[in-house]
Amino acid sequence: MNKTTWLLSFLLVFSFTAIAQTLSEDPAIKKRQVFTSITEKELETYVEELTSTKFKGRLAGSPEYMLAAEYVADLLEQWGIEPLGDNGSYFQYFDWPYTEVLSxxxxxxxxxxxxxxxxxxxxxxxxxxxxxxxxxxxxxxxxxxxxxxxxxxxxxxxxxxxxxxxxxxxxxxxxxxxxxxxxxxxxxxxxxxxxxxxxxxxxxxxxxxxxxxxxxxxxxxxxxxxxxxxxxxxxxxxxxxxxxxxxxxxxxxxxxxxxxxxxxxxxETVHHGPGRTANVIGYIAGNDKELTEEAIVLGAHLDGQGYLGFELPGALDNASGVADVLAAARALSHFNGQMKRSVVFIFFGGEEVGLVGSTLYCDNPPFSQEQTLLFMNLDMVGNGTGLALWHAESYPEILAHFQRNNDDYVQRSLRTTEGSMPVGRPRTDGVVFMQYGFRTLHVSTTDRVNPMYYHDPRDTADNLTYDIMRDVSRLLFLGVLDLSNDDGIRASDMFLIQ
CATH class of the missing domain: 3.50.30.30 (Glucose Oxidase; domain 1)
Incomplete structure (x- = not known):
């Protein structure tokens, strides 16, 4: 970690503690305080760290990927977000072979x-x-x-x-x-x-x-x-x-x-047999005797494209989605004990090698399909001026929370669509969740500002638009906070796209 990133990371931890000590007891004021605490600099700090050379592109199966996973788990622990992985850890492990490209x-x-x-x-x-x-x-x-x-x-x-x-x-x-x-x-x-x-x-x-x-x-x-x-x-x-x-x-x-x-x-390569990799999972338990058994799940894939003799930072794909979820998780952690439903944060391994981590989670979910009110997938969410919630029109009771908060606080253009089951080869973790019967929204941005470099060494941290990432995280925070306390809807009663 370079000096600037180390200092910014330290300041984030210090800021988290400082914010927690100064938050108002008035719910409306507190909500506004936490909302404004999500900044472009916070998002940039996460992305700069995730795209640093020490992680070598976050290739699933590699030791460098697990270093990135430990970085994310450390943040969740600092924020008081409880582990939901194997044996009381933040990690849901699986083995995956990988090839080390030397040049x-x-x-x-x-x-x-x-x-x-x-x-x-x-x-x-x-x-x-x-x-x-x-x-x-x-x-x-x-x-x-x-x-x-x-x-x-x-x-x-x-x-x-x-x-x-x-x-x-x-x-x-x-x-x-x-x-x-x-x-x-x-x-x-x-x-x-x-x-x-x-x-x-x-x-x-x-x-x-x-x-x-x-x-x-x-x-x-x-x-x-x-x-x-x-x-x-x-x-x-x-x-x-x-x-x-x-x-x-x-x-x-x-x-x-x-x-x-x-x-x-x-x-010039070295092939390794199964390397150890993992999803990173944490959660904030709900405080309601019944609704704590329901969950809202936010997810983004943590792995990237690795190293091919040149760096593949994977900033848009998908340090952006990880950073968006991290900022929302940090904000929601200030309401630990004040949300009726549980909220789960998952960072998938193995998306780039075949949606492996999301399939593993769906095969072994800590909250079943019937208990999961909503899964929100964030993949390549960091370039644009507008917001989008694909499939949200199929769930008007859910969409209403995000539309209201966008109108009142975020004030970005917000595009929405009705949901349909995608046809053909699944390309993102959200489709896996849909195929397994989870209610799923795909969070995205619209009106691209910078060129999009897909699986390309030019996918760097300085090519993202951090103001839209800030507002993605802010909308996630506000919408999930309100939805977690909406006791007028039940996951078991909600429509499901077939």
């Missing part, structure tokens, strides 16, 4: 006697789970990398990729909106599936045509991959990749072929 490795292309050396991160990102070593082989374009015989589609039909490097695109050839068809194609759009399918078809490596950090890729001995930029795929194909993919989509028919290029992928 950017290398990527070379060969054609007609010429060698083209690529540079990272401009031309490619290293694969997050490549085996250590070097692979050189012919490059085969294999479309979307999908084998779906029940859908009459197979990019590998009629081509030999044994020992070769396949170049494949993300997403899927179906571009329609029919929910039943989307549900059938959805699993095939997963990058994890595509890489596994390449390996099972005998390929020795992958050039993945989507340059972003992907920590959830599977590890296979002797197998290596990189994520390439569009200009690299265009160099290999001699034309923009989409000019080929658009015809595949139009005809719903594969078009795989030898490119005339060879590629050499070098990876």
């Amino acid at each position: 950017t490795g290398a990527l070379k292309l060969f054609s007609e006697g010429k060698t083209f050396e690529m540079s990272a991160p401009e031309d490619y990102y290293p694969g997050a789970a490549s085996d250590n070593g070097t692979t050189r082989a012919e490059v085969i374009f294999a479309g979307y990398g999908i084998s779906a015989p029940e859908l009459g589609y197979d990019d590998y039909a009629g081509i030999d990729v044994q020992g070769k490097i396949v170049m494949i695109a993300g997403r899927m050839p179906y571009g329609g909106s029919n929910p039943d068809t989307l549900a059938m194609w959805g699993p095939y759009s997963s990058p994890v599936y595509k890489v596994r399918n390449a390996y099972e078809n005998g390929a020795a490596g992958v050039l993945y045509m989507d340059k972003l950090a992907s920590p959830g890729m599977p590890y296979f001995p002797g197998f290596r991959m990189v994520h390439i930029d569009t200009h690299v795929s265009e160099q290999i194909l001699g034309t923009p990749a989409d000019s080929i993919l658009v015809n595949i989509r139009k005809r719903m028919s594969p078009r795989s072929f030898a490119t005339g290029f060879e590629a050499e992928i070098t990876a």
Whole structure:
């Protein structure tokens, strides 16, 4: 921790104690005092710490992730928020394998006697789970990398990729909106599936045509991959990749072929068996004999994209969501013993590698679906000028608390929608909760101010808009505080999106 961050963290703890000692006994005045105590500087302090180099991108399974988890748990403990993890701790543990990337490795292309050396991160990102070593082989374009015989589609039909490097695109050839068809194609759009399918078809490596950090890729001995930029795929194909993919989509028919290029992928990595990782969970118990058995749950994923020979700070994704929840938790802790319902704060591990932490929680919830009034998910909530509560219109009794407090205190534009069950591959922890039958709202921001750098080394702390993060946390604090004391609604009576 640098001197500035250490000083700010110290001041936050000191400020928490100072605020607690000066709060009014009048509920309305106290509410206003705590509301104004949530500041941009507080949010920035959390983000600066979470994105610091000592955590190396907070990769699930790594020791550095657990350091970040301990940082969050320490804050909860300082605020008097009780642990809700394993054996009286703040941690809900699980094992997860991870690959330590030591450098950017290398990527070379060969054609007609010429060698083209690529540079990272401009031309490619290293694969997050490549085996250590070097692979050189012919490059085969294999479309979307999908084998779906029940859908009459197979990019590998009629081509030999044994020992070769396949170049494949993300997403899927179906571009329609029919929910039943989307549900059938959805699993095939997963990058994890595509890489596994390449390996099972005998390929020795992958050039993945989507340059972003992907920590959830599977590890296979002797197998290596990189994520390439569009200009690299265009160099290999001699034309923009989409000019080929658009015809595949139009005809719903594969078009795989030898490119005339060879590629050499070098990876410098160390693969570790299951490393220990965890969700971080704390709660404030309700003070009502009956409503204490109900909970409002606030969650954000703590893990990030790790380290690929260059830093991946993961500021927007998702130090922003973690910071938003932390600031709300700190504020709500001043009302410990004064809320009828219990309030749970959970920071998920393993979101980036396949929504592992949220699935673990939903399999073993301390408050069941029937006891959980609401789960609010915060993922990439730190860039914009407006607020959004997706799915909130399906729960008007809940939405009313947030609308009123936004009108009276926060005064930002607030967009809302009705809820519906998402179709296709789940991409965020909130969808997992919905699939498990939890009432779920997705907290977001609108009207982006800064460029969004997704799974990109430019996703840094200075690219966030801390005034909107302040107001996200303020709205969470106010809405949850009022909702926790609303004894006119019961979780068991509420509508649930199917």
